[in-house]
Amino acid sequence: MLLTDVPLAAYLSFSPLRDLTGSRSTTAASVACIWDQGLPTSVSDNSALQIALEANAVELPSLDSLGWMDLSRAVFGNSRNLEPWEREALDDFTWSELQS
């Protein structure tokens, strides 16, 4: 799915960062993203994303800086935080265990 006029940072909220690392495959739908100010292009699969990121390594001036920061963290490794349902489940379990 191609999204238009969406800041890169906003795109990231749709896709877990862990799925953006080079070692993981991902679906086309989940990696459609738009670069700020129209460069370089949208990307629709992981290999294309890697190519775009490599291009970004030379600091394309038009790339949104916020998006660049987050994407760099994706490339170089970033744990994810618990999703809300996971945190709730973990909290329920651990409090139960502590009180048992």
Added chain:
Amino acid sequence: MNFEEAAEKSSVIRTDHRVSFIECLRKIPDFSWTVGQPNSYFDRVQGDFFKEFPVVYLNPAGDPVASRKHVMLVNNSCDLPPERTSMVTVAAVFDFAKYLKSLDGRRSPEAIKNHARDVRENQISELLFIPTLAGFSEGAIVRLDQLCSVGYALLDQAVKAGSRIASFTQSGLYVLLLKLTHHLTRPESSEVVRPEAAIESVTGTPTS
């Protein structure tokens, strides 16, 4: 978390340990090499696991919840000699199999499977997964966001009572350090904004 990338950059990995550590990292998702028998040279080191250790936490209502759980010792080994501290920090250890069981019906089997995979691969910031620990058939999870301070005397008693059940291997300790580093000191997101007024209130110096 890309452990190998982190290992290459981390200053806590001794240079002469780096190659063997990376060899271990390339076994991931197998983390069975992280924990072994209690350290035979020192009776208390960072990351040691103790059974039936007293812990207390404040629940969301503010009430103390006291328990006896298996724990992991968080303190740096250098701070563990008796003359160095009066308090130690521990993290409770939970049974991964029981946790997985508690997830039944909370989400789709696929979602639970994915969550379990991420835990096992140590990809969740606040969780440390230990696959092999006595008494935990499918491994154990340590909540790095759920720490508890207790008096040093309790650690001393546990050591003397022989309650220590496991220690980290050298490479396993590095995994712990990377996890702690990442969880507690990872770079702040660029989305986090600190208003100028907040900076001023801390420094006492007007910023403009």
